[in-house]
Amino acid sequence: MSLRNSYRVFNCLKSFGSLSSRLNPEKFFITKAPLKYVTTMPSSQVNSHNVFSLSCLNEENFKEIEKKVTFKALKIPTGSLQSLLKGGIKRRAYKRKKFNFVRTGEGNNVHYILLDPEEAEHFENWKECPLLTSNNVQKELVDYEVTLKYEDFDADEILRAILPAEVEVPTAFSRIGHIAHLNLRDEQIPYKNIIGEVMLDKIHGITTVVNKTNEICNQFRVFNMEVIAGENSFITTVREHHCQFELDFSKVYWNPRLSTEHERIVKKVSCGVLFDVFAGIGPFAIPAAKKGCQVYANDLNPDSFKWLQQNRKINKVKDKIECYMMDGRQFITNIVKEKMVNFASQEEDRPMRVHVVMNLPASAVEFLDAFRGLFTGTLPEGDENVPAMSVHCYCFTKKEGAEDDACQMVKHHLGCSNLHLDVHNVRNVAPNKEMMCVSFQMPKETLWEAKEEEHDGQKRGCDSPETSHTSKKPKLEDEVSHVS
Numbered sequence: 001m002s003l004r005n006s007y008r009v010f011n012c013l014k015s016f017g018s019l020s021s022r023l024n025p026e027k028f029f030i031t032k033a034p035l036k037y038v039t040t041m042p043s044s045q046v047n048s049h050n051v052f053s054l055s056c057l058n059e060e061n062f063k064e065i066e067k068k069v070t071f072k073a074l075k076i077p078t079g080s081l082q083s084l085l086k087g088g089i090k091r092r093a094y095k096r097k098k099f100n101f102v103r104t105g106e107g108n109n110v111h112y113i114l115l116d117p118e119e120a121e122h123f124e125n126w127k128e129c130p131l132l133t134s135n136n137v138q139k140e141l142v143d144y145e146v147t148l149k150y151e152d153f154d155a156d157e158i159l160r161a162i163l164p165a166e167v168e169v170p171t172a173f174s175r176i177g178h179i180a181h182l183n184l185r186d187e188q189i190p191y192k193n194i195i196g197e198v199m200l201d202k203i204h205g206i207t208t209v210v211n212k213t214n215e216i217c218n219q220f221r222v223f224n225m226e227v228i229a230g231e232n233s234f235i236t237t238v239r240e241h242h243c244q245f246e247l248d249f250s251k252v253y254w255n256p257r258l259s260t261e262h263e264r265i266v267k268k269v270s271c272g273v274l275f276d277v278f279a280g281i282g283p284f285a286i287p288a289a290k291k292g293c294q295v296y297a298n299d300l301n302p303d304s305f306k307w308l309q310q311n312r313k314i315n316k317v318k319d320k321i322e323c324y325m326m327d328g329r330q331f332i333t334n335i336v337k338e339k340m341v342n343f344a345s346q347e348e349d350r351p352m353r354v355h356v357v358m359n360l361p362a363s364a365v366e367f368l369d370a371f372r373g374l375f376t377g378t379l380p381e382g383d384e385n386v387p388a389m390s391v392h393c394y395c396f397t398k399k400e401g402a403e404d405d406a407c408q409m410v411k412h413h414l415g416c417s418n419l420h421l422d423v424h425n426v427r428n429v430a431p432n433k434e435m436m437c438v439s440f441q442m443p444k445e446t447l448w449e450a451k452e453e454e455h456d457g458q459k460r461g462c463d464s465p466e467t468s469h470t471s472k473k474p475k476l477e478d479e480v481s482h483v484s
């Protein structure tokens, strides 16, 4: 069967993206999410005419594609090329990334300038222009045939030509080092391998393509995923805010969409003290330490703990970060408390303010009650030597009334209705799911709350949280460890 015959008979008339280019990972176009984190499939078309639209391709031999495109071209003597280029002929040429609109003709004596089809159509209107006349350019256009191959098309174009018209080409993916992370829709799943294969071919630096298999529902917020193309390799390196992070994407949490949020919080923590209760592999902790902060970073996931230590090492901030592997509640009631008591007794260099970051949006608010009465009986009530404590606590809410919901949750779990809260919408996670960050100064009344007898794990006199405290018993208690 000839290659051309291998194209499906019907034509995908929709114009999609365009041709060319292996992707430069730094220069992808962006959908809703901020630049850098979410990349869209390549789309390099810059002309209004899509002369490269593809007929539907056969899944079996799509890589053997050959498409002949006939351009209208200006035939020019070689000696005139520079002058025409300087004179602005480019604006009439067919422009597309990595596509050369200047072609060399017979014996290097002539050049062809491939024209934008629209310009060619209106050639009569501009053929007498001074630029052409002064350069002795023929006033007749000629046909110039270009043969395009698989390498010339981008992922978007190839996939549009392979997938049935009713199946959308996946538009965005996350990039984690050499891994492209997709979240395919049900109707795209039957084509997952071909989608992965094309991405592997077309996206520079990607050697593994994975698809998210279900919502994150495990304790350590690790994505469940399936390799749909490339190597089964998950250990990778990413960069964020001048820091380098090594991680095993199959075992720890990493989300490039949080990059802006990491930066926002790190900016607030001006070379003071940071307690990171759910630190992951260190995207708050490492840059804060690099800025000169003293950091206490904790994560219950043994793999996060391992990579956190590794990242502390490779970013040369080992002396600035103490790492812990505890349940968040234990970290607050033991480590945060112990360090705060020490700060209060320090004669010199006592920090004025500490920051506490709690990025476990599914349940961080449920850990807030660990601060209630934290200093009661340990430090004199309202001790002025105790540094002020700014908390940044994350949560998920519905879209409607997101700010109010976030505030209510925090107040409820702190048992404190009179509290000034700053609420920041971090990102839209799903159609009706927002990730919010609530920042506030921990009230003294909370830290010195009277300890009443505990009943069923709840303090009497406090509001009772609606959801159960999954954090009350660390699942991996016996694995608690500390490295400084």
Ligand SMILES: C[S@@+](CC[C@H](N)C(=O)[O-])C[C@H]1O[C@@H](n2cnc3c(N)ncnc32)[C@H](O)[C@@H]1O
Residues within 6 Å of the ligand: 219, 220, 221, 253, 254, 255, 258, 277, 278, 279, 280, 281, 282, 283, 284, 298, 299, 300, 301, 304, 326, 327, 328, 329, 359, 360, 361, 471
């Ligand atoms: C959403 S991730 C955030 C990680 C990191 N801070 C970031 O911004 O990428 C939440 C982290 O909390 C950890 N975690 C989950 N439950 C925990 C618990 N009970 N105590 C301490 N860490 C926990 C998970 O392992 C995960 O690394």
